[in-house]
Amino acid sequence: MRSRARVLTLLAGLLALGLVPLVAALTQQPFYLDLFRRIMIFAIAAVSLDLILGFGGMVSFGHAAYLGIGAYAVAIPAFYGIHSGLVQWPLAMVLSGLAALAIGAVSLRTSGVSFIMITLAFAQMLYYLGISINAWGADDGMRLARRSQFGGVLDLTNGYVFYYVVFGLLLTLLWLGNRLVHARFGVVIRAARSNEPRMRAIGFSTFRYKLAAFGIAGAIGGLAGALLTNQTEYLTPSYMHWTRSGEIMVMVILGGIGTLYGPVLGAVAFLLLEDVLSAWTVHWQVVLGPLLVLVVLYARRGLWGLLPEARRADG
């Protein structure tokens, strides 16, 4: 059950996202198409992070690692002439999901600050791995010769088609995510954040569920990475840099930690702000910093949380 205000905001927001290409076409500003596609790609990453961060209480500071793995899973096959998205995208999800399982298996044995540091360390390790492999562009990265190909069905070189592919994936993610957080699995994840000793006392081996959530979030992060290289038509290890993990986390916090739609709002707010402010000054983060502090102080559930709440908080 969500409040009316939230449902309306959600529908209006999604409708607006759906209409962006139309506006871009009418105003002949293809730039908007590019900007909002980028926003939605980061929204996918932010939603996946919030699954473990907000719902599961696992403060992973290395989410960019999965973004990076997903990006490499597109760029490396492309480098060797494999351009099929049906190969690249599933590969991106499987590899980043497996990486998340491995990283989770180690880091979930710790908690608190050590957990944050370990996830950060793993991501930085992958980053340094990325900048050290000369064959795949090292720290310069490499150009993506072609966007992922889907037979003749979907032509991602067409910005509009690509836009609606990303839009469709975001909608699918929100729909599946909504099922997941209310299903048994999601309830276990949320309750484990609420009170882990209690979970164990009533008979849940929480580790396996948290690990699975970690893997799922990693796989979706990988998909976002695959989309991102297609968006920029470029691969760079900087997708994995810790500052990128920080940005995704900021989107989640800004939009509403522990909510499904908040991170989407956060991605919109963050990237629009970046776009507008960076036109004024290169030090745009000087503005972002205090803003974030305000959000944390006055809106515990971020921008999404500012919308009036329904009687039961679960959304």
Place this chain on the structure above:
Amino acid sequence: MPTAEPLLAVRGLIKRFGGLVATDGIDLDVAEGETLAVIGPNGAGKTTLIGQLSGDLPPDAGSIRFAGVDVTALPAPARSQRGLARSFQITSIFREFTALDNVALAVQAHAGHSFRFWTPAFTERALREPARATLERVGLGARADVVAGTLAHGEQRQLEIAMALATRPRLLLLDEPVAGMGADESQRMVRLLRELRGRHTIVLVEHDMDVVWALADRIAVMVYGRVIACGTPEAIRANAEVRRAYLGEEVPA
């Protein structure tokens, strides 16, 4: 499984915190169906004992057999699956969830695996109905949809019991369920415990001696990590050492 074997058999249980020996070689048997009260002054090691029985604390030495199986090495969730349930001295609930959700989670933990990603758990009748029945049983039926963190203290303590009961345990470990309650609340809790007694096997840690005399089939007295006496209420009442070490300062029996 020989019927003569007690449901719970504890042997030589030792737990150290640094130099402090919190439980110092505890031996304890609990027969099926009985209510064993554990009493003792603050810091005697009662909660530490419960923690080791439930699997939350690994003992440094000793063994725990439950229902004929050595469970010493089993973690808490596995023990819960075998029928051990505990309540916490310091209330431990899912504060952001409703009372009914809290209990439904306990049901869910014992209703197959939770790798289910599609059906909303909070509408699953197989989880909701037993949960609701359990809430009714502890007297919280009317409060099912209240967010647990906003329940009165006494109600939260009742909810603790409901969560333990919802796992359909063979042995209930209750750590001071009556502590910190007002007169009304504590009366209601004692009534509930009286109802559970006999139908469940219970290890009850309790300070209030009126409650203990009212409910216990046997009493174990702990002081400084040791069980200094264990027996029927009459025997404990008559035990000189116990009167000196514990009862003397609490209640003039």
